[in-house]
Amino acid sequence: MITKKAMLASAALVMLGGWSLTHAAGQGAIAPASPAPRLGASLDDVAPVEASQALPSLDPAIKARADALFVDAEDVGETRALYVLRDGEPIYERYGAGFGPDSKLISWSMAKSITAVLTGFLVSDGQLSLDGPAPVAAWQRSGDPRGAITLKHLLHMSSGLEHIENGDPVWDGDTVAMLFGGGAGDMAAFAEAKPAAAQPGEVFNYSSATSVILADILADTLTPSQNPAARRDAVREFIQGRLAEPLGMTSLTPEFDAKGTMIGGSIMHATARDYARFGEFLRNHGVVNGQRLLPETWMNFMLSPSANDAGYGGHIWLNRRRPAGADAALWPDRGPNDLFACIGHQGQYIIVSPSQRVTIVRLGITRDDQFPALRRHLADLTAAL
Template sequence: MLKPSLLSLALLSCSFSVLALSPPPQSEPYIGTADNLYGLSAQEQAPTYRNMNFLYPTRSVAAGGKPLVLRTSAEELPVSYAVDGKDINTDVFMRRNQVAGLLIMRDGKILVERYAQGNTPDSRWTSFSIAKSISSTLIGAAVADGKIGSLNDEVTRYVPALKGSSYEGVSVGQVLDMSSGVKWNETYRDPKSDRRQMFNAQLAQQPGGIVAVMAGLKRIHPAGSTFNYSTGESYLQAEILKGATGKTSSAYLSEKIWGPLGMQTPAFWQLESPNGTEIASSGFSATLRDYARFGQFILNDGVINGKRVLPQGWVASIADVSPESHLYPGKLYDGEYDLGYHKQWWILPKGDKATAEHGDGAFSAVGIFGQYLYINPAKKTVAVVWSTWPEPEVERSEKETFAYIGAAIKASE
């Protein structure tokens, strides 16, 4: 069973094709190789995470002409939380959890901003599965544009290559909730797993290869009844967007958000093949402050300079999951874990299990090795965390990351 907080890329052991891309900068001598991304040494992790465009084909996401200025506090917010009776401050939190970038922002003002492991304000860091939540936001923008009629529309309306497959009758919303009922095995050391087949298709660098894998899957549950974490379904978001708008995810993100919002730096997104479709489930890279600007856009209900980009109620609906739903916090894995899931975001504990620091309605994008984009509308807080954990999933660091963010919220009140 895979834990929802970092889930599924923990056991990857497949080979990448070595692509003829530009050599990495000489100032970064320890960049790893594409075939060992999930088994990098501690020395290789940070240089590799900020230079993914030298390992894979990517597409640029154009930024705006004038960056949105973020307000900063005159002094850094003092933050501490307790571990085994000892107070842990920001310095110790970062050392204990291999944090490479940290930003806490409340009411649009930066209260904590730190860089480590060679990062600077200009470094672009890989998202891992944070990209899933960025991709679902683009689906919301396409709904607001009228390009996608409704989340109830069938996936095959926008991805004709899935016609006749198990995705017949599955809605766009059910894909966003990873509740299609289609069988998917996210185990990486099994060469026969679905995730490995998706990766093999990506390695082949042939357009349409991943969709072909998805079209070959079988249905095992009624659509909308069961949650099953699927990186393949997250990838389908890029195909849905392309079919609905005629545009790539990078172009649409630039047009709707990255440009109008005033990002400081062009981002880049890993592709299925050279000049192909974005890997909507991973491979997105941006600066620390630009991730925070994106988080503030979500916190602002998807509105930029008075113009609505996301549908009214889209952001509020992310954490608005009925206790009867199979997606409600604590139900995804037989009650063992308290996170819920909706629209490609993880929902923090709600109701009686909600903590005073986080309150109700907080949600987060989460990537392996310790990447977080945390949104708390009630507390008007955005947090961005970059890390180089030694393993894709480190339970102690997961807990401490949310504890640190909660302590920052408490300290800022």
Template sequence: MQPYRNSDPHPPIMQGTPPILVPPRLDWDRAPWNRWAFQNMRQIVPTVEVWRGTGPASELPRAETNLDALAVTDSLGRPSTLAGLLDETYTDGFLVLKDGTVAYERYFNGMTPRSLHLSQSMAKSVTAAVCGILVGRGLIDPAKPVTAYLPELAETGWAGATVQHVLDMTTGVKFSEAYTDRYSDIGQVDVASGWKPAPPDSDPSFPWPAHVWELILRLKETTRPHGAAFEYRSIETDVLAFVMERVTGRRLAELVSGELWQKLGAEESACFTVDSAGYALADGGFNATLRDYARFGQMILDNGAGIVPADWIEATRNGVHGTQFSESLPEGSYRNQFWIQDPRSRALMCRGVFGQLIHVDWNNRMVTVKLSSFPDFSNTPYAVATLKAIAAIATELGSAAE
């Protein structure tokens, strides 16, 4: 089947009893299946709850502006509207907070305010925010070697790397992030994490890892000295999460619940996907609602809001610029598992494949969340057009407030 936008006819994926169109276990994250799957992960793989607690949800005041007709450009640079761009870029949910108030909120593709949506790599930033809390308590020292916390890694490529190297993805560990190669390291993460079965046509002698920790222990090679360069590798976040679990004696889902989700006043419990050893996938397995992702972004905008140390947020906004870290961020940088848009705004971004984004803009006191289900892992024109649209929204809301 072909990918479909919100304005196109929708194939009846998982509709009917029993459903006729069921996402294949090997390709549930590929188009068009991901349009259903990203909102229904609990029906696909095992998950563990990230409990919201018993307290009230934190208030999200509303002062909404209809931005549907706002003039923006599409992914080809042609005149469009915000509504048109959201359709073009396979949006499932879109929310803008201005000064902590909901200015614009839209749902598509069957998504509702209660739907949990897969975060993909935005989970890295959620995990790192909790790490910042543990650093603030003195439980983790980013300057210490990873092996001070996980001595088992002395025989791996992480020997000699610091926790800060892991946070910034500047270790020299050899790891392939080739998403379309099922045998690549990230392809093996799919199997180790329980997201995918081993491909049925794979070499029967290939040693597929049973869980994520087993895969980490196998990564013994380096390609450069630690600290020499940034290279995006999802497994770094999983190493970080194991450090966090080791120093606290608590599993990741419990840590995120107690240290972050309950304190944010989340509206809904979130969840993580888990592997066969019960490990919650820190690098991409987090699922939450649109509004709760916005609450997370607002906490970052409020310099930690007394939850995450303010000096951790400030340090996160100070990355090393000068090298193109991403095609869609020509002036971007990476620090503490967050992206930095450019050295002037120092806006922070949580990003995930297939179009997940939390954009935190201090200059305009604005948080923007976009949850999507792109047909492809990444699409630079979509990402660039989205950032330009966020700038247009900031201008529009700024002038509306004057």
């Protein structure tokens, strides 16, 4: 007999593996009101690259390392897009069969870093406070320990909430339940209803539900309306005006739940080139075309190690040693300390190495057991650069 839980787990796994193939088309894309400024004309003017083509001047050793991410599929999984920039100029671009420069691919948890930047805009505007209590109505009752949770705690994944990112079995985790199960209708309510399991700031607990709470705070800050359409429109307009248009990220497509809350921890879509634009924005510390969009203080916050996990900053992964027993995220023994990355489920990466003046986007499908090999290949590529 097939149980409801088994059916949920099966459906969730199918969606986790295949969402990027079908879901992005025509769903909530941000259309610019006018032609968007670009980080550099080269990001659009470079011709579509197929097979193992690269710019003629590319070092053969770098090309070999990059090509290996496609050739060694048994080791690293399926690479659907690889885009490499140096000094903002593309030096390598390749796509898997069926994909190309216009393919919008899923972010998974890379979305967390975009959510952090959107939060930074509102903090810099004075509408939110990094160190003040997070404005979540459900936590404001007298004596509720969750009332002490700040935006900084949420961004550092140290809220103390009883969130379980990955369950064993899979359907017992908050992520599957929130995205595909009982919490899907109102993801923020699901995430915010979790009780406190520790004091705020006491432990690191990576959680996609935490990012949905931030997305709910963003929507509540941008509009007093609880109408789902009004919430979606307010957030889309904000993203368009503050991020997508200035960066030229015209393909960026955030997804929303039925209540109009952006799924800010895991489900956005964009092309590899637009993910690279976001990486370049971070590499340049919040400056685009000579214009500062984010304060230097916010970028420093995002890229500084959190108290409970030096490998994690403000909703972004850092190339630092993590606590004993924690899974590796990057490669601190091989790369520079200033290297950082947005990382998503199944091997989505925006890797930024400021001291090397490099941004790398890798998108694809990688199984958990293939992640060590994928990290080695990406570390080899960054070392070659």
